[in-house]
Amino acid sequence: TTAAGAATTAAASATTAAGAATTAAGAATTAAGAATTAGGGTLATPAVGKATGTPIKVMTIAPINSPTPPYPNIHEAAKIYGEWINDHGGINGHPLQIELCDGRGDPNEDANCARKAVANGDVAVVGSFSFDFSQAVTIFEQNKLALFGSCCPIAQIELSSPISFVLGSNFAVPAGAVTRMVKDGCKSPAVVYIQTAAIDIAITQAKNAFTAAGFDPGKAKFILIPLAAQDYSAQVAQAIDGTDCIYGGISDANWEAFLPAMKSLGGTQRLYGHQGNLNSKVAEDFPDLTQNGISVNAYPDIAGPMWKDYRQALVDYKAPDLDWNSLAGLGTWAAYQAFNDIVSKMTGDITSATFLAAANAAKAVNTGGMVPVLDLTVPYTGQGGGEPRVFNRSVAYDVIKDSKLAPVDDKLYDMTNALEGKPG
Numbered sequence: 001t002t003a004a005g006a007a008t009t010a011a012a013s014a015t016t017a018a019g020a021a022t023t024a025a026g027a028a029t030t031a032a033g034a035a036t037t038a039g040g041g042t043l044a045t046p047a048v049g050k051a052t053g054t055p056i057k058v059m060t061i062a063p064i065n066s067p068t069p070p071y072p073n074i075h076e077a078a079k080i081y082g083e084w085i086n087d088h089g090g091i092n093g094h095p096l097q098i099e100l101c102d103g104r105g106d107p108n109e110d111a112n113c114a115r116k117a118v119a120n121g122d123v124a125v126v127g128s129f130s131f132d133f134s135q136a137v138t139i140f141e142q143n144k145l146a147l148f149g150s151c152c153p154i155a156q157i158e159l160s161s162p163i164s165f166v167l168g169s170n171f172a173v174p175a176g177a178v179t180r181m182v183k184d185g186c187k188s189p190a191v192v193y194i195q196t197a198a199i200d201i202a203i204t205q206a207k208n209a210f211t212a213a214g215f216d217p218g219k220a221k222f223i224l225i226p227l228a229a230q231d232y233s234a235q236v237a238q239a240i241d242g243t244d245c246i247y248g249g250i251s252d253a254n255w256e257a258f259l260p261a262m263k264s265l266g267g268t269q270r271l272y273g274h275q276g277n278l279n280s281k282v283a284e285d286f287p288d289l290t291q292n293g294i295s296v297n298a299y300p301d302i303a304g305p306m307w308k309d310y311r312q313a314l315v316d317y318k319a320p321d322l323d324w325n326s327l328a329g330l331g332t333w334a335a336y337q338a339f340n341d342i343v344s345k346m347t348g349d350i351t352s353a354t355f356l357a358a359a360n361a362a363k364a365v366n367t368g369g370m371v372p373v374l375d376l377t378v379p380y381t382g383q384g385g386g387e388p389r390v391f392n393r394s395v396a397y398d399v400i401k402d403s404k405l406a407p408v409d410d411k412l413y414d415m416t417n418a419l420e421g422k423p424g
Contacts, residue, residue, distance in 0.1 A: 051090025055097040056343065056350055059117040060332065061110060061128040061136070068105030068131050068227055069251040073322040075100045077332035078127055084313040085336070091343050094350070096336075098126075107132045114139040123343075123355045124148045127335030129328065130155075131227065132197055137161050145352045146359055149335025151298060151327045154198050159387035165359055167338055167371050168331045169298040169392040170274070172415035174202055176296040176395035177247045177272045178209035179418050184294075186245035186270070190221040192235070192258070193249045199224065202249060204383075208421035225250065229257035233265070240267035247272040252279055252323070259286045272296065275398070276326025283403040294408070295398040299330040299370060301407045306369035307333075325405065334370035341365055372412065382420045393419065 062074035082098040090096060099120065101113035107130070114136035117125055124146040130136065133147070134155045140147050140163045147163055152170030159166065174191075181189050191206050193199055203222055210217035221243060225235050229251075236258060239246050246269045248255060255278060262269075263286065271278060271293035283290040300306060302325035310333045314324055323329065342365060343350060346358050362376045371392050379388030393416045397408040417424045 046085070046088035049089045051086045051093055051095035053090065053092070053094040056091060056094045057097045057099070057120060057122045058339070059099045059101055059113065059120070059122045059125045059128075061101045061103045061113045061125060061130065062328075063105040063130065064102040066103075066105030069229075069253040070105075071129055071328045072320075073324065073326060073328040074127065074129055074332050075102075076320060076322060077324075077329045078336065080313050080317045080319055081333055081336040083317050084309065085340065091340050103130050103136075105131060107135045111135040111139060114145075118143045118145060121352075123350055123352050124339065124359075126339050127151070127332035129331075133158055134197070137164065140164075143352065144356050146356045148355075148359060149331075149338050151331025151335070154196050156198060156201065156386075159389055161389065162360075163356060164389045165376060166390050167335060167365075167374065167392055168327060169371070169394055169415070170327060171205075171387065171390045172393040172395055172419060173274050173296045173298055174206045174247075174249055175209035175212075175415040175418040176397075176413065177249070177274075177294070178206050179213050179413075179415065180294055180296065180397060181245050181247060181272055182210065182213035182215045184245070184270070188219065188221075188243045189245045189247065190223060190239040190243040190269070191247050191249070192223045192225060192239055194227050194251070194254060195224045196227065201387075205419055206247075208383075209415070209418040211421040212418045212423055214423070225254065225258070229253045231261065232258045233261045236261040236265055236267065240265060240269060243269055245270045245272065248278065249274060250277060252277045252282055255282045256285065259289055263289060270294075274327065275299065275330075276323055276328055278400075279323050279326060280403065280405055281323060283400045283405070287403045290400045290403070293400040295400065295405055297396040297398060298327055298392075299334060300396050300412070301325060301398055301405070302330065303407065304369065306367070330370070334367050337367045337370060338365050338374075341367065382416060 060078035062071045064070050064072055078098050082096050086095045103110040103113055110130045110133055127149050132155050134157050137157045148165045149167045151168030153166055158164045193202055207217040223235050223238050225232055271290055275295050275297040278295050342358050342362050365374045372394055374391045380390045394412040394414050396412050398405040399408050
């Protein structure tokens, strides 16, 4: 299944991504310092010229036609990256051939996509997302096919499998949110999570971060909501009862269902959420509730110089009106840039096996500041060593003012200690 349905839906919007790119480019505060902090300068745009070599085949998987929150911007970002890189000479002259597969929010469909990637001889599955990749990862392992550049894995197996390369820091975002809540003076916080397979990990991380920040996690409320957006009045009533701040580890669709109930029940708590989920669309729909809210970012804001080519490509290739300053958009582009960085240094045949070996040997993957320069040879050993494939644990912050997001500062904050409940 391709992203045709997603493109059709997105095309119905009258506004294109040109406005989003322009808005981002004009943000008063840029993430220029973030690129330096991340340990990598901006990358030069490749020279213009069509790629003519043997195609490098890859796949991107995401839920599109799905009862779960859909992520058409993952497919669209992959598609646009492919068009952009191929119009700039490809990767060492090889055109990038990207197949888009709709996982439909169903582990069985994800597994079908995985089998298709194997049958097609794809080099890797890049920049993909699922609410439960457990079945697919088993197929990837059996066929030595890399699941590369994930922004925000949920299934535990993605955090530990030797074929998984987690480049987004969504793993650290809950710790980043909790740390920020305490720093901002929240005294009675509520933490709202979607009920998923990784909920125990998320709750443990949040409690560790409270402890690291010197706050008793027993004073925080933890509230779970169903994955599918619905009437959350009962859960909202719990979340606003005696609290001053709410962190929602929930999707934008969940926020759109959560906030009407919060408004009707008179909630005024300061909001904290994930990049791309507590987003500009949510802020525009609920300007009073989201004012001074904090978005905790796994990637620097789109206004930063590291995203220059990304912003321009959105305009040049007429991207549909979707949230491009998001985990889905930024994360997919960053995953492909990291893939490009590794493949461009390879010699000999480029296959799933040779790419997997090259990725596992990569000591300085440079995306120009989209993520820190990462050493993929060093596993993460914290929290008992159960998440060795989490290579990036730094977050950034945006603040919402008058329905617009802008960087709080130009820094990336390492959440390693917070994840483990250690001060500092």
